[in-house]
Amino acid sequence: MSPVVDLDRLCVRRGDVHALADVTARLRPGVVTALVGHNGAGKSTLLDVLAGVRPPTSGRVLGLRGRSVAYVPQRSAVPDDLPVTVGDVLAMGRWREVGPWRRLGAADRALVAQVADRLELAGLLRRPLSSVSGGQRQRALVGQGLVARADVLLVDEPTAGVDTGTREALLAAIADEAGRGALVVHATHEQAAVDRAGAVLALDAGRLAR
Numbered sequence: 001m002s003p004v005v006d007l008d009r010l011c012v013r014r015g016d017v018h019a020l021a022d023v024t025a026r027l028r029p030g031v032v033t034a035l036v037g038h039n040g041a042g043k044s045t046l047l048d049v050l051a052g053v054r055p056p057t058s059g060r061v062l063g064l065r066g067r068s069v070a071y072v073p074q075r076s077a078v079p080d081d082l083p084v085t086v087g088d089v090l091a092m093g094r095w096r097e098v099g100p101w102r103r104l105g106a107a108d109r110a111l112v113a114q115v116a117d118r119l120e121l122a123g124l125l126r127r128p129l130s131s132v133s134g135g136q137r138q139r140a141l142v143g144q145g146l147v148a149r150a151d152v153l154l155v156d157e158p159t160a161g162v163d164t165g166t167r168e169a170l171l172a173a174i175a176d177e178a179g180r181g182a183l184v185v186h187a188t189h190e191q192a193a194v195d196r197a198g199a200v201l202a203l204d205a206g207r208l209a210r
């Protein structure tokens, strides 16, 4: 199982706001950590820092060097009219291994098929992403993260606005990622997701909530 990741006095300023302020915490592999807090608490900012797309203003993240990270951002961060199919979205999850737009090997295709089955996307793989429903699009985005089989999986509100069956399928699939030893951080506003998590990290206006 992969090692822990330590957040060490992490601070991020966004304009005049302390989006993260002095956050020190340990994230463990093998469990889903629910990342909770009100709108604007800093959840997405923390996921951005863990994904390496936003540098901290000060402080450090320890334990990520050399480890693969899959990041499933909020659906609203992905343009609805992205000119790709559902199958492309899943296949992109293999790009870290095979390179962008390269032909997938048999094992990669098997993994895409397995995740598509799991998330009930198998019949939608040839459909343009823009032509499927919000919940189906959400499943495709999470599917991309699952297909990556990364050491670290970051998911930002993947169950927002989906029906009960989809929520259960997504929560089960996310739990299985932790089950195979990944370090999983799941930003969520939903109690059902918090109940299923093995650990909780709560933020309040950028600070760790007590």
Ligand SMILES: Nc1ncnc2c1ncn2[C@@H]1O[C@H](COP(=O)(O)OP(=O)(O)OP(=O)(O)O)[C@@H](O)[C@H]1O
Pocket (backbone or CB within 6 Å): 014, 015, 017, 018, 019, 037, 038, 039, 040, 041, 042, 043, 044, 045, 046
């Ligand atoms: N583009 C931006 N420019 C400046 N400040 C921003 C920007 N995006 C977010 N912020 C600020 O950073 C802080 C943290 O926002 P963040 O998006 O990380 O919160 P969040 O917990 O993910 O919220 P939500 O539950 O609404 O997704 C907030 O004070 C927010 O106003």
